[in-house]
Amino acid sequence: MSKNKLTRRDFVVKSTVNLIGAAISTSVPATMVNKALPESTHPAAANQADDAFADEVKKLPVEEPYHYHKQLSEGPVHIKRRDGTIKPLANEILVDERWKIIVKTGNSIILKNATQDFQEYLDKSMGTRVEIVELNSLKKLPTSIIVGTREQLPGFGLQLKGSKDYEIIVTPQSSVIICGYDEKGAMFGLYNLEARMNFREAPIILKGLKTTRHSLFDTRMVLSWMGWMEWPDTLLSHLAHDGYDGIFASVYANPTGDRTTAENSTEFYARLLFKVRGQDPKVIHELIHRAARFGIKVYTPIVYQYLDTPESETGLRNLVRAIVKEFPGIKGYVLLTEGFYYKEWRAGHADEEDKIREWARKWSKAVAMVEEECHKVDPAIEILPWEYNIDFRPQKTELKRYFIQQLPKGTIPLLTWENGKGFEIDGMKGYLRDYSLSQIGPAEVTNGQIAEARSRNMKVYCKVDTFASWQYGTLPYLPVPNQWFDRYNALEKYKVNGTLESWSSGYKPNFISELRAWTCWTDAPPMESLLNGMAKRIFGDAGSSKAVEAWKYFSEAIRLVPDTGPNMGTNNAVGNPIFFQVPPLRTATFIHSWTDFEKWLGYFGSELNPYWPFTVSRMVFYPDFTNKINKAEQYARSATGIEAGKETEVLPVFLKYLKQAADKMEQGLKLYREAALASSASKREQAVREVIVAEHLQRMMLSDFAILEFESLRLKVATATGNNASLYEKMESILRQEIRRTELSLLAATRDSRLGFQFEQDYVYTPYSLKEKLAVLKDTLDNQLPAAQKKG
Numbered sequence: 001m002s003k004n005k006l007t008r009r010d011f012v013v014k015s016t017v018n019l020i021g022a023a024i025s026t027s028v029p030a031t032m033v034n035k036a037l038p039e040s041t042h043p044a045a046a047n048q049a050d051d052a053f054a055d056e057v058k059k060l061p062v063e064e065p066y067h068y069h070k071q072l073s074e075g076p077v078h079i080k081r082r083d084g085t086i087k088p089l090a091n092e093i094l095v096d097e098r099w100k101i102i103v104k105t106g107n108s109i110i111l112k113n114a115t116q117d118f119q120e121y122l123d124k125s126m127g128t129r130v131e132i133v134e135l136n137s138l139k140k141l142p143t144s145i146i147v148g149t150r151e152q153l154p155g156f157g158l159q160l161k162g163s164k165d166y167e168i169i170v171t172p173q174s175s176v177i178i179c180g181y182d183e184k185g186a187m188f189g190l191y192n193l194e195a196r197m198n199f200r201e202a203p204i205i206l207k208g209l210k211t212t213r214h215s216l217f218d219t220r221m222v223l224s225w226m227g228w229m230e231w232p233d234t235l236l237s238h239l240a241h242d243g244y245d246g247i248f249a250s251v252y253a254n255p256t257g258d259r260t261t262a263e264n265s266t267e268f269y270a271r272l273l274f275k276v277r278g279q280d281p282k283v284i285h286e287l288i289h290r291a292a293r294f295g296i297k298v299y300t301p302i303v304y305q306y307l308d309t310p311e312s313e314t315g316l317r318n319l320v321r322a323i324v325k326e327f328p329g330i331k332g333y334v335l336l337t338e339g340f341y342y343k344e345w346r347a348g349h350a351d352e353e354d355k356i357r358e359w360a361r362k363w364s365k366a367v368a369m370v371e372e373e374c375h376k377v378d379p380a381i382e383i384l385p386w387e388y389n390i391d392f393r394p395q396k397t398e399l400k401r402y403f404i405q406q407l408p409k410g411t412i413p414l415l416t417w418e419n420g421k422g423f424e425i426d427g428m429k430g431y432l433r434d435y436s437l438s439q440i441g442p443a444e445v446t447n448g449q450i451a452e453a454r455s456r457n458m459k460v461y462c463k464v465d466t467f468a469s470w471q472y473g474t475l476p477y478l479p480v481p482n483q484w485f486d487r488y489n490a491l492e493k494y495k496v497n498g499t500l501e502s503w504s505s506g507y508k509p510n511f512i513s514e515l516r517a518w519t520c521w522t523d524a525p526p527m528e529s530l531l532n533g534m535a536k537r538i539f540g541d542a543g544s545s546k547a548v549e550a551w552k553y554f555s556e557a558i559r560l561v562p563d564t565g566p567n568m569g570t571n572n573a574v575g576n577p578i579f580f581q582v583p584p585l586r587t588a589t590f591i592h593s594w595t596d597f598e599k600w601l602g603y604f605g606s607e608l609n610p611y612w613p614f615t616v617s618r619m620v621f622y623p624d625f626t627n628k629i630n631k632a633e634q635y636a637r638s639a640t641g642i643e644a645g646k647e648t649e650v651l652p653v654f655l656k657y658l659k660q661a662a663d664k665m666e667q668g669l670k671l672y673r674e675a676a677l678a679s680s681a682s683k684r685e686q687a688v689r690e691v692i693v694a695e696h697l698q699r700m701m702l703s704d705f706a707i708l709e710f711e712s713l714r715l716k717v718a719t720a721t722g723n724n725a726s727l728y729e730k731m732e733s734i735l736r737q738e739i740r741r742t743e744l745s746l747l748a749a750t751r752d753s754r755l756g757f758q759f760e761q762d763y764v765y766t767p768y769s770l771k772e773k774l775a776v777l778k779d780t781l782d783n784q785l786p787a788a789q790k791k792g
Helices: 012-019 030-034 050-059 069-075 108-125 183-200 233-241 262-265 268-274 281-292 310-326 345-349 353-375 394-406 446-457 482-493 509-520 528-537 541-560 597-601 632-641 651-677 680-718 725-751 767-791
Strands: 091-096 099-105 131-135 143-151 166-170 176-180 204-206 210-213 220-223 246-248 296-301 303-307 330-334 340-343 380-384 414-416 422-425 428-431 463-464 497-500 613-616
Touching: 050 296, 050 651, 050 680, 069 233, 069 680, 091 143, 099 108, 108 131, 108 183, 131 541, 131 632, 143 183, 143 725, 166 183, 183 204, 183 233, 183 509, 183 528, 183 597, 210 303, 220 296, 233 281, 246 463, 262 303, 262 597, 303 310, 310 353, 310 509, 330 353, 340 353, 345 353, 353 380, 353 394, 380 414, 394 446, 414 446, 463 482, 482 509, 482 541, 482 632, 509 528, 528 541, 528 651, 528 680, 541 651, 541 680, 613 767, 632 651, 632 680, 725 767
Parallel strands: 099 131, 099 143, 143 176, 220 246, 220 497, 246 296, 296 330, 303 340, 330 380, 414 463, 463 497
Antiparallel strands: 091 204, 166 176, 166 210, 422 428
């Protein structure tokens, strides 16, 4: 990240210094609070539509926290999807009980697992029982689905080029041939046939279908949404169905359990690593074995502080040799600067570019040692150096290219796709402060790095959000498919070879990731066809066109959002109180003890704000009650990356675009709610749940607006003289709207346990903390505001 924002978790040691009202060097004069805010007073003012729809939400079963975790871990992979009213058209074939799945005797576990999965899919999802028949030699048979590789199906697959490629052919004899370049290709071909049937909502295949599909990515890897090392078989199966073939496991920990850096170094980042869980090598072995059944490769980090001494080099080489010897099944290693770094982690973020370049050379030297040791054993092991948090502002392109120039050619740079992407709002230039979808990407620095890597004939992998993002990271996914498709097209345009997708939101099944899977092979249907098919499946014929139109509005909305990255406004706004006065302490404090309270608030302490300890401090917006700093203005600057003089107010522009985004969401939500209410009884629950996610996205925008506007008004009251009746009236209105919005958020969170969860810190907000927020809001409205106004 930039020098002002050092880690993806916001360098809490620095940012939490100000949570109890202390002044900081980047303060904005309180005199600025008297300037005008945009007319509103509140965007997309509360209407009756969301209240009325709440009655539908109330019909859903109550879910306790972690309910979805249990469901995803223990529930079935396949659910009923067949619509009994759908009959095959004249140009279609119905797969029924007369059909068979034909495979070759002696297939590996990958293809055996995939064919058994397809058999289960037809049974559980489509109500059709078919038999698996193993033959010594595959041949075309009528009413059969024949599955194999090029070697097993002579004459087929002649255009397939690499792993994961496949073709699907429906013959005139009513047989279906699924031919993979390899067994992975055959597996993904079967899963694509499932996806086609899902859109049709029946076991129906198009006559004469012939498609040859080439994989666009060597690897698509992802983290688990469920938790650090939580990879149940059901999740692995869902991953494979959505086209993933890699997982990144044991994040921030060596797979062997080696903790040399964490337990022997006093350097800043080593002390952070000390807090990371220890790894059990047996768990990694077991995960590699289970993942292999689904054709999924396991990637892990290597964690080491390299000091550029003979002893340090020996230590690194020994560590790598031990890991590779212990785990021949690991297919690649991610060398992320958060854990794999040279000497002093902070040195990679110095202001002096010469120091950063020296750091790059030393870091790349360590990368070369890893590459050499791994490739002595297995040249196919992928070494993925990821210099994620080195300054990614647009003007640092040459510096970022320099990192690529230092890397050994036997590695594959893992680039961060969108971070730092520049944009302009109302004549002010900003840049994405972290993972966000409001800009398509790539960032200017990433574009330069791709060009540099291509000039060296190196492959390029990218960390890229594809279904969820830290921009609204406590939602399970972002329902903005049009914007996602623009990003998918950009990835294809830049010929990115592999991906680490949606760090650190992690994967969980959702309709966006299903759509994403289609775009990872050639010969995908047009976006319009995919969106229409998905909308029909979720909402039915009556509401599908409204849902598609709603997605356009949602996609327009996300493009307007100026709040970028893992901030309060995009992750905890619905759970953050509006503070008018200093609240009572809820945890221990160390203001008068020998403990350094500021450090206790940060990474090396509890990371909790005693006034609101329900989530990590960096997710809490807390006013400066000394009234020296306009924390709302400060927040707007930080969240947008706008670098403007103190005389220029950013907050009014920030609120202006947040308002526009919320209003666009409201236009779409009107249609989305109508689509859900028009759905049949069998589709109603899923349709309502889709609306819940979209409503929650808008509520996050509205609460973000409310918190910042209220704080600006609070400062006006605190610093102004004379009659403040109009200011109090505005604050009262904001509180009333936020109370109703929080009540709706509470209802949603009790019906969908995915809301509020982000595995880096578990739940950012819970139903319990929302109730606590309501108590604060009501006390402020009923007691604090009247008392302050009376006092005068």
